[in-house]
Amino acid sequence: MKARTENKQFFDVLDYYMSIGRNIGKKTANYLYKLKASCDPLVFVEGGFDGGTLGPDDCIEPVLKKSTISFGYGGLHELTKLHLGKKLSEDSSFAVETLKHINENIARYKKEDGLLWALYGTPGESWLQLACEQFIREYGKIKGVTNNGFFTNSFHMNVEDDITPIEKIEKESVFFPLSVGGCICHVKIPSIAPEMNAGIKSMIRYAMSLGMYQSVNHAQNRCTECGNHWVGDDSAPYEENYTCPKCGSLKTIGIRRMN
Secondary structure, eight states: OHHHHTTOOHHHHHHHHHHHHHHHHHHHHHHHHTSBGGGSHHHHTSSSSTTOOOOTTSBSHHHHTTSEEEEEEOOHHHHHHHHHSSOTTTOOHHHHHHHHHHHHHHHHHHHHHOSEEEEEEOOOHHHHHHHHHHHHHHHOOOTTTSTTSSOOOTTOOOTTOOOOHHHHHHHHHTTGGGOSBOOOEEEEOSOOOGGGHHHHHHHHHHHHHTTOOEEEEEEEEEETTTOOEEOOOTTSOHHHHHSOTTTOOOOEEEEEEEO
């Protein structure tokens, strides 16, 4: 939106903000490198990190130089909606082009700075809500972009997409080679039942065959009176959601985001 409203090239604007991130990362690294190993003895003195057998008064630079300094990203779905007028699940071409451009910059930074720069698919729920709020303040509400009040995590398909778990896995798999961290594909299902086990196992094996880091999330309520299990619905009123449909007890436990 900045490129569009200021009549600039998108990748020029992206490069500008990457340069800011680069300077912040370099300053952060230089500050951390000067810290003494006694700042975290277990990690830097007792071998918690590879090479972490320094003396308490040694600087931690030799050990910390093996760590990455990452650029995190989110909102590829919203970027695609702005640039192409399509969902990320409909056309991932510009999102892939964007990540490749970022990786080209990172490869150059690594050579020039001698630092392990990396690209991280950020699971930034609180940040992505804040980013959306800041976007609305700057550019107003835009249909298909700011509807949810948050931007979509990393390369994930939007939560409103009507696609199957297998389609989600396949569409997100193209982004896995483009991020060295934060690569996780979530599939949410209403509940886990014994008759679903074979299908869930097949889905996970398929994702793994594509090199994916796959997560299966589900929510479930359990009654401590009669032992009944049922699918929770957080959109329902509290008592309606947590009242056991079998025995009517409110002595229940709601578990969310089981993986």
